[in-house]
Amino acid sequence: xxxxxxxxxxxxxxxxxxxxxxxxxxxxxxxxxxxxxxxxxxxxxxxxxxxxxxxxxxxxxxxxxxxxxxxxxxxxxxxxxxxxxxxxxxxxxxxxxxxxxxxxxxxxxxxxxxxxxxxxxxxxxxxxxxxxxxxxxxxxxxxxxxxxxxxxxxxxxxxxxxxxxxxxxxxxxxxxxxxxxxxxxxxxxxxxxxxxxxxxxxxxxxxxxxxxxxxxxxxxxxxxxxxxxxxxxxxxxxxxxxxxxxxxxxxxxxxxxxxxxxxxxxxxxxxxxxxxxxxxxxxxxx
Amino acid sequence: xxxxxxxxxxxxxxxxxxxxxxxxxxxxxxxxxxxxxxxxxxxxxxxxxxxxxxxxxxxxxxxxxxxxxxxxxxxxxxxxxxxxxxxxxxxxxxxxxxxxxxxxxxxxxxxxxxxxxxxxxxxxxxxxxxxxxxxxxxxxxxxxxxxxxxxxxxxxxxxxxxxxxxxxxxxxxxxxxxxxxxxxxxxxxxxxxxxxxxxxxxxxxxxxxxxxxxxxxxxxxxxxxxxxxxxxxxxxxxxxxxxxxxxxxxxxxxxxxxxxxxxxxxxxxxxxxxxxxxxxxxxxxxxxxxxxxxxxxxxxxxxxxxxxxxxxxxxxxxxxxxxxxxxxxxxxxxxxxxxxxxxxxxxxxxxxxxxxxxxxxxxxxxxxxxxxxxxxxxxxxxxxxxxxxxxxxxxxxxxxxxxxxxxxxxxxxxxxxxxxxxx
Numbered sequence: 001x002x003x004x005x006x007x008x009x010x011x012x013x014x015x016x017x018x019x020x021x022x023x024x025x026x027x028x029x030x031x032x033x034x035x036x037x038x039x040x041x042x043x044x045x046x047x048x049x050x051x052x053x054x055x056x057x058x059x060x061x062x063x064x065x066x067x068x069x070x071x072x073x074x075x076x077x078x079x080x081x082x083x084x085x086x087x088x089x090x091x092x093x094x095x096x097x098x099x100x101x102x103x104x105x106x107x108x109x110x111x112x113x114x115x116x117x118x119x120x121x122x123x124x125x126x127x128x129x130x131x132x133x134x135x136x137x138x139x140x141x142x143x144x145x146x147x148x149x150x151x152x153x154x155x156x157x158x159x160x161x162x163x164x165x166x167x168x169x170x171x172x173x174x175x176x177x178x179x180x181x182x183x184x185x186x187x188x189x190x191x192x193x194x195x196x197x198x199x200x201x202x203x204x205x206x207x208x209x210x211x212x213x214x215x216x217x218x219x220x221x222x223x224x225x226x227x228x229x230x231x232x233x234x235x236x237x238x239x240x241x242x243x244x245x246x247x248x249x250x251x252x253x254x255x256x257x258x259x260x261x262x263x264x265x266x267x268x269x270x271x272x273x274x275x276x277x278x279x280x281x282x283x284x285x286x
Numbered sequence: 287x288x289x290x291x292x293x294x295x296x297x298x299x300x301x302x303x304x305x306x307x308x309x310x311x312x313x314x315x316x317x318x319x320x321x322x323x324x325x326x327x328x329x330x331x332x333x334x335x336x337x338x339x340x341x342x343x344x345x346x347x348x349x350x351x352x353x354x355x356x357x358x359x360x361x362x363x364x365x366x367x368x369x370x371x372x373x374x375x376x377x378x379x380x381x382x383x384x385x386x387x388x389x390x391x392x393x394x395x396x397x398x399x400x401x402x403x404x405x406x407x408x409x410x411x412x413x414x415x416x417x418x419x420x421x422x423x424x425x426x427x428x429x430x431x432x433x434x435x436x437x438x439x440x441x442x443x444x445x446x447x448x449x450x451x452x453x454x455x456x457x458x459x460x461x462x463x464x465x466x467x468x469x470x471x472x473x474x475x476x477x478x479x480x481x482x483x484x485x486x487x488x489x490x491x492x493x494x495x496x497x498x499x500x501x502x503x504x505x506x507x508x509x510x511x512x513x514x515x516x517x518x519x520x521x522x523x524x525x526x527x528x529x530x531x532x533x534x535x536x537x538x539x540x541x542x543x544x545x546x547x548x549x550x551x552x553x554x555x556x557x558x559x560x561x562x563x564x565x566x567x568x569x570x571x572x573x574x575x576x577x578x579x580x581x582x583x584x585x586x587x588x589x590x591x592x593x594x595x596x597x598x599x600x601x602x603x604x605x606x607x608x609x610x611x612x613x614x615x616x617x618x619x620x621x622x623x624x625x626x627x628x629x630x631x632x633x634x635x636x637x638x639x640x641x642x643x644x645x646x647x648x649x650x651x652x653x654x655x656x657x658x659x660x661x662x663x664x665x666x667x668x669x670x671x672x673x674x675x676x677x678x679x680x681x682x683x684x685x686x687x688x689x690x691x692x693x694x695x696x697x698x699x700x701x702x703x704x705x706x707x708x709x
Contacts, residue, residue, distance in 0.1 A: 015469060018392060020297075020374060021385035043417040047403065047410075054405050125400045126418055127377040127392075195316045283379040284301065 027276040034129050041132050041139060048111070048140035063147040067103050071096040074216045084217040089247055090159050093152075097246050098215035100148045101239045104141055104174075105181045106206045111137035112185025113202045116193050120286045130279045131272070134189040138182045145174070152246060164248040173241035180234045180264045186271030190278050193286055214239050220251045231256035234264040288353040289389070291470060291501050292375070296384035297348040298525075299370050303340045344370045345525045348384070352518075354469075357493075357502045359516035359533055361509070361540050367525040368505045369474060372396060375503065376472050390469025390501075393420055397474070399459030404448035408439055408458055411447055415462045429465045436491075437461035457484060464491045471495065472503045489515055507652075508681060509537050510690040551675040553659075560670040565597040565635070565663050570675045584682030585691050585699055589648045593659065594640040595669075601635040607662035608641055612677070614697045615653040635663075649699040651691065652681045 053059045071092055078084045079091030086094035112134040116123065119133050149170075156163060192198040213235040214221075222230045231237050237252065237260020244250035345367040352358050360368050373379045375386060376394035401418040402411050412433055416426040426433075434440055437458040439450075447455055473492070492515055496502050506512050512519065512533065519536025521529040529539040554568040572580050575588035583589055593608070609624035623643060625631045633641070659674035661667070681690040684699050691699060 015390040018377070018388040019385065020377060020381060020388070022381055022383060037420075039423050040417045043414055043423075047406065047414055050410065051403065051405055121397075122401050122418065124373075124378060125397045126394055128418060128420070197316045280380045283373065 023280060025277075026273060027280070029272060029276060030129070034131060037128050037132060040128055041136050044132060044136035045139035045142075048136065049143050052140075060147070063144045064151055067096065067099050067148055068151065070103075071099050074099070078216045085220060087218045087220060087243075087247075087249065087251070089161070093155050093159050093161065093247070094218070094243070095216055096152055096155060097243045098213070098239045100145070100152060101173075101177050101235065101242050102210060102213060102215045103148065104145045104177055105184075105235060105238075106209070107141045107144060108138040108181035109184050109188065110202065110206060111141065112181075113188040113192055114199055115185075116189045116282065117196075117199070117286065123286055124283050130282060131186070131275060134185045134275075135182060138178060138185055141181075156246070161247060163246075166245045166248055168245075170242065170245040173238055173245055176234070176241065176261060176264055177238045179268045180238065183264065183268030183271040186275045187267070190271075190275045193282055194278070209233075209235070218251070227251070227253070228255050228259055231259040232263055234260040234267065236260055238264075288355065290351050291354045291389045292350075292352040292386065292503075294351070294375075294384070294386040295349050297345060297371070297374060297381050297386055298343060298383035299345040299367075299374060299379070300341045300343045300382040303342050343525050345374070345381075346383075348522075348525075348527050350520055350527065350530055352501055352503070354501055355496060355499045356518060357496045357504060357516045359512040359519040359536065360503060360505045360522060361507075361512060361519055361536060362522035365524075366522040368522055369396070370525075371522065372472050372474055372503065372505060388470055391420065392470045392472065393463075393466040393468030394472040395419070395463045395466075395474065396472070398456055398463065402447060402455070402459060405446055407446055408434075408443045408450070411458070412462055415459065416466075419463060419466055420468065421466060425467070433458075433461045433465050436464065436487075453484070460484075460488055464488065464495070468500070470501045470503070474505045475507060485511075508690060508692060509540070510681070510692075513537060553671060553674060556671055556674070558672065561661070561667040563669060564599070564666075565595050565661060565668040567593055567595050567659060567661070567669055567671065567674070569594045570659070572677075582678045582680050583648055583650075584680050585648060585651060586682040586684035586686070587648050589645040591643045591645065592640045593643075595638070595661075597635055597637055597639075599635075600637050603632050604635050605631055605662075605664050606633045606635070606641075607631055607660075609660045610643075610674075611658040611660075612650075613656045613658070615655065617656075618697075620650075620655070620697060647684070647701065648679070648682075649684065649701070650677070650679050651697055651699055652679050653697065654678055655697075 053062065056062060058065070074095045075092040079086065079095070084091075115133050115137050116130070122128075122133075123130065188198055188202060210216075212233055219227065219230065219236060219240050237257050240250045240252040241257060241260075244252050348367075348371060350358075360371060362368050370379075372394070373396070374381050375388065376392060376396065378394070378396070399415065401415050403414065406414065412430065413423065413426055417423070421429075434443065437454070437460070439454055439458050442450065442454065447458070450458070489511060492502060492504075496515075502515075504512065504515055516533045518531065519529070519533040519540075520527055521536050521540045529536050551570045552568075553570060554566075559566075571592045571594070572583060573590040573592065574580050575590075577590070591610075607624065607626050609622055609626075611622050612620045614620050623645075625633070655677040656673050657675050657677060659669070659671045661669045681692050683689065684691045685701075
């Protein structure tokens with residue numbers, strides 16, 4: 001048996017103090033806590049990436065192959081047979097720029113959606129900011145995005161499209177996609193804990209989303225008057241923005257950018273607050 | 287003078303139990319919710335009670351204080367609220383009432399190997415598990431060798447843990463957790479794994495952690511472990527604190543509560559039975575050697591089982607073939623105890639009465655055993671109840687060595703002795 005009292009021990013006055021009490025209504029975001037666990041975000045993302053390519057022979061080559069093959073198929077079907085407009089660029093290059101954004105988005109959302117359910121053991125056994133789980137799905141897909149970016153730079157070279165100064169704005173457009181993807185991921189993951197219906201709905205919605213976004217066609221197909229409305233789908237702004245940055249030319253306007261960015265931010269912030277509001281009962285219902 | 291690092295005031299956790307109208311529907315579906323949302327405003331207008339919800343308090347009015355460096359044992363039966371309390375303090379779930387204040391970083395170990403992934407190697411899992419439990423990468427790197435050393439898995443560091451033996455897995459998982467350095471460590475029943483040598487090692491590690499001034503909250507069913515590790519104890523019963531004080535007294539209180547007046551197992555209304563019912567069992571009760579009714583059996587205890595019956599007729603002497611089968615927690619038939627094998631079949635029978643089976647030095651290991659009860663009277667079956675009752679067995683001092691025998695392997699205990707002859 002231990003003697004509990006050791007007089008030499010002094011409590012460090014800088015120790016963090018945790019208060020545990022019921023919360024009502026909307027909870028604060030508690031960004032400090034999130035910051036303290038930032039390493040875990042990376043480790044969880046790293047785990048996702050490692051697990052994805054464990055015991056595959058080709059490993060990371062799949063990251064390049066998957067979108068390339070998809071782009072080829074789209075190029076043949078939509079570019080050749082359906083003759084969809086590609087604003088004068090080689091259809092393969094044009095589609096790949098869209099697919100790059102779309103894949104990043106759909107992979108993140110597809111992974112984030114069921115992420116909380118997949119990690120139910122963690123949620124019921126240990127504390128850490130639960131936000132990290134869906135967010136790490138998005139971070140994990142950054143690896144794929146990076147590879148896709150290298151591929152598209154190679155394509156620019158291959159098709160002899162000279163990059164412009166606009167290429168420097170690419171990170172901003174990618175940030176826009178990230179914000180949308182994370183926001184949708186937050187919403188879907190939290191909702192899936194309470195309603196398993198969302199697990200079935202996500203793949204379907206993603207399928208529809210592919211055609212509701214200008215991936216295999218150009219947004220120039222949409223009548224000019226309706227483009228502001230069209231940009232309510234934040235991926236419209238993101239995809240056309242990436243095309244503008246990479247290819248040097250696109251039908252994107254300031255108006256469309258503002259609408260898409262606004263919706264993206266709204267999705268993300270509402271997702272954050274919704275998640276925080278419902279996360280307190282995750283461990284009880286999951 | 288020690289500082290108080292945990293103060294809990296009237297902590298409570300309630301769950302809503304929704305009466306299930308359609309059985310078998312565990313999860314909510316959107317459809318159900320939409321439907322009730324549509325119906326709800328109407329019901330509200332009409333002033334009807336909206337839901338058939340009952341509130342169940344898994345924990346209620348729990349207040350206590352823990353000082354720095356103290357090792358507090360939390361004991362109680364299954365469902366007493368021990369795990370709920372730990373989950374509240376570990377911030378896994380929120381309390382419904384009350385509050386608590388914790389000073390310092392809190393590390394919790396409610397399960398060994400939380401976040402371990404079978405596909406990842408030992409090395410990768412150390413980093414992953416460490417990070418999940420709240421260690422920084424730098425901290426893990428600093429302690430890496432110590433962790434590997436403690437777990438004794440050097441050669442297998444780069445092997446996926448799915449190829450580990452269960453012993454290696456548990457050792458590695460515990461090793462990571464044992465090297466956490468929070469000011470407050472919350473530990474659930476995790477020492478019940480691994481072999482006894484490793485368990486000793488874990489207990490040793492935990493006491494040295496406590497000596498460094500860390501505070502530990504410890505839940506275990508093993509009174510031996512609680513006694514060895516803890517200085518103070520809290521006894522929980524049905525979500526409330528019934529005792530808080532020195533650990534010896536807490537254990538005594540717990541044992542006393544569990545051997546208090548106990549109701550027998552009622553069989554009178556069991557419909558799922560066979561036989562003519564000329565004699566029917568009405569209840570079963572368990573008693574210790576001093577005839578006190580008990581609810582749980584300890585390994586090594588002298589046990590008496592009483593089978594109460596009602597009979598249509600009284601007999602001075604009847605041919606009674608009374609038998610009960612015992613099934614292991616895994617459902618394997620272990621043995622059958624009956625009147626025939628011991629040639630004690632001729633017994634008097636009244637209109638009411640009981641048969642008693644005396645079982646000296648009860649030799650099953652801890653676990654829940656299910657028993658089937660059977661009775662033949664003068665050659666015809668009168669009563670036969672499958673899964674008639676259960677024996678709840680807890681670790682006891684079977685070998686009279688002063689320490690509890692725990693469930694390690696198998697179900698049955700045998701009294702034996704060892705000798706060594708040389709030459």
